[in-house]
Amino acid sequence: MIRTVIIEDEALIRKSLSKLVSESSLGFDVIGEGANGVEGFDLVKSAHPDLLITDIKMPQMNGLDLIKNIKSLGIHCEFIILSGYSDFSFAQEAIHYGVSDYLLKPIRQEQLRQTLHKVKVEVEKHQIDLNEYSEWLLYCTEEAKNMAHFIWNVNETEAMKAIDNFNKKWIERQGVNSQYKVRSIELLSRIYSCLCNDFGAKRFDYDHKLTILFEKGREEVQALNKLIISTWLQAVRETRNYGAHLSIKQVTAFIENNYKNSELSLQMVADQVKLSIPYLSQVFKQNTGISFSQYLIQTRMEKAKQLLSEPDCKAYEIPDHIGYTDYPHFTKSFKKYFGISPREFRAQK
Structure with a gap:
């Protein structure tokens, strides 16, 4: 009514x-x-x-x-x-x-009826606009968070899929008219805000691109939306040194899978991730706070501690399970790392 x-x-x-x-x-x-x-x-x-x-x-x-x-x-x-x-x-x-x-x-009754009919059309149109805006607001708030997350984690596949979905849902859709420009700007502004405020991203220069949106047609706005998201992905990739970040994740995974190998070395890992030894050594310490050799010892010692906590595991067998070739070397490393010998550690259990 x-x-x-x-x-x-x-x-x-x-x-x-x-x-x-x-x-x-x-x-x-x-x-x-x-x-x-x-x-x-x-x-x-x-x-x-x-x-x-x-x-x-x-x-x-x-x-x-x-x-x-x-x-x-x-x-x-x-x-x-x-x-x-x-x-x-x-x-x-x-x-x-x-x-x-x-x-x-x-x-006159007929004149009033015609006027009421015109008002009815306007009221119903306003209700549709309100419902659509409520739907848009919910979508925009959630999607901006999701897209900021994809961009910050340099998930290019998901980020570009999300902006394609936005273009299809809110720009290609019939009846949106000039609102597609406003909604593009609103979504991009919310993504930008999330990147800077929630993830601590450095400020990007993008205001001029948003201004251009007002001068573009529907297809051009779609292309520009994708360009802006792509630009932000590249900016985050560069500022976070994301190539090195990915390499370090590969390195730690490689160590986790190969720490039992007594031949495991920085050279072997560098060959695996296709980086030079000096560069790998530098970015590894920047990302983890310790050197490669310290990280490898840490991994092996934590595994040794786990094994010593298992009653059925014999102490003299542990070096073979963690990449050491002899028991004395293992004992020396364990005591240096934990401050007590393997025998003393097991006695405390």
């Missing part, structure tokens, strides 16, 4: 109008009536109707002032103005404030 308020200082006209609106079969429900602009203002503030039908000439506050005051509150409402005489200046001002129609008294 379209919730309607009627403000008219002549009681008979007000009651007659209320009956005509309610019985129009167009789905209008009169939820309030008032005799002057002040009463009308209070009703609209409390009820937030979809439609206000008001006379122009009324005591305390006229119809145009009533509309101005409602507009100043940011309340969305359709307006129909009634007048006992044709006044071009009033009509002009009414149009300025977005009034749906200007009806002259006495009101």
